[in-house]
Amino acid sequence: MTEEILKQLRGQMAETMVSLRRDLARIRAGRATPALLDHVFVDYYGSSTALNKLATVSAPEARMLLVQPFDKKTVASIDKAIRSAGLGLSPIGDGTLLRIPIPELNEERRRELVKQVRKEAETHRVSVRSHRRDANELLKDAENEKEITQDDHRVAHEKVQKITDEAITQIDEIVKTKENEILSV
Numbered sequence: 001m002t003e004e005i006l007k008q009l010r011g012q013m014a015e016t017m018v019s020l021r022r023d024l025a026r027i028r029a030g031r032a033t034p035a036l037l038d039h040v041f042v043d044y045y046g047s048s049t050a051l052n053k054l055a056t057v058s059a060p061e062a063r064m065l066l067v068q069p070f071d072k073k074t075v076a077s078i079d080k081a082i083r084s085a086g087l088g089l090s091p092i093g094d095g096t097l098l099r100i101p102i103p104e105l106n107e108e109r110r111r112e113l114v115k116q117v118r119k120e121a122e123t124h125r126v127s128v129r130s131h132r133r134d135a136n137e138l139l140k141d142a143e144n145e146k147e148i149t150q151d152d153h154r155v156a157h158e159k160v161q162k163i164t165d166e167a168i169t170q171i172d173e174i175v176k177t178k179e180n181e182i183l184s185v
Contacts, residue, residue, distance in 0.1 A: 001147050002156040005138050009160060012131040013167040020124040020171060024178045027113055027120070031181075032059040032102045036089075037067070042081040044074060051078060065089075065100040072096055105182070113182045121175040125168060132164040 025035035034057040041048045051057065055069040055078060067082075069075055072095070079091045079098055091098040105113070136157060143153040 001142050002139065002152055002159075005135055005142070006156065006159055006163065009131055009135040009163055013128060013163060016124055016127050016131070016167065017170060017174070019127075020120065020174055023120050023124075024117060024174065027116055027178070027182075031062055032065045032100075034059055034065065036065065036087065036102075037082065037085075040081050040085045040087075042074065042077050044077060051081065054078065063102045065102065067091070067098040067100065069097070110182055114179050117175055117178050117182065121171055124171055128164060128167045128171070132160055135160045 022035075022038075025033065026039055034052075037051050037057050040051040042051055042054055043049075044054060051067070054071070054074055055067045058066045058068075060066050067078060069078055075093050075095065075098060079093050082089055082091050082098070082100065089100050089102070091100045093099075139148070139153050139156050139160070142148045143150060148156070
């Protein structure tokens with residue numbers, strides 16, 4: 001019973017790490033990465049469609065993104081969607097594809113991005129603590145139902161705390177790496 005709960009907790013912690021990495025990839029660090037445009041949605045014949053479903057996004061250079069639409073008629077819609085996404089990017093179109101230069105970040109913008117990274121990290125730390133609370137409640141319920149002993153509950157509780165501490169440490173390492181990436185000129 002306790003192994004099931006711990007296995008479930010490890011899975012939830014792993015999902016949280018994947019989510020953190022995905023969310024941090026969307027934060028522009030001065031380098032071109034196709035993940036910058038993952039959350040851009042384009043109005044495609046009346047429906048909101050993810051950009052990566054309508055075009056190939058690549059980074060041929062360190063400061064340039066290249067968007068090649070599958071349908072040439074969508075170039076204008078994609079351009080409009082990128083401009084209105086709030087990323088501070090200005091695509092340059094030639095009718096068949098879009099080039100998106102990634103501007104240098106100034107010091108003030110770098111500090112804002114670091115704050116955004118820390119806020120994202122705290123959100124994921126809260127998620128980790130929530131998973132810990134849920135696991136502890138399941139252990140307590142199992143003890144109350146006489147499915148596990150009090151000693152098993154105590155040992156499992158310590159394992160839950162260890163797993164949580166490891167996840168928080170991993171979040172801190174991921175955030176530190178991202179902050180260094182943003183602050184490096």
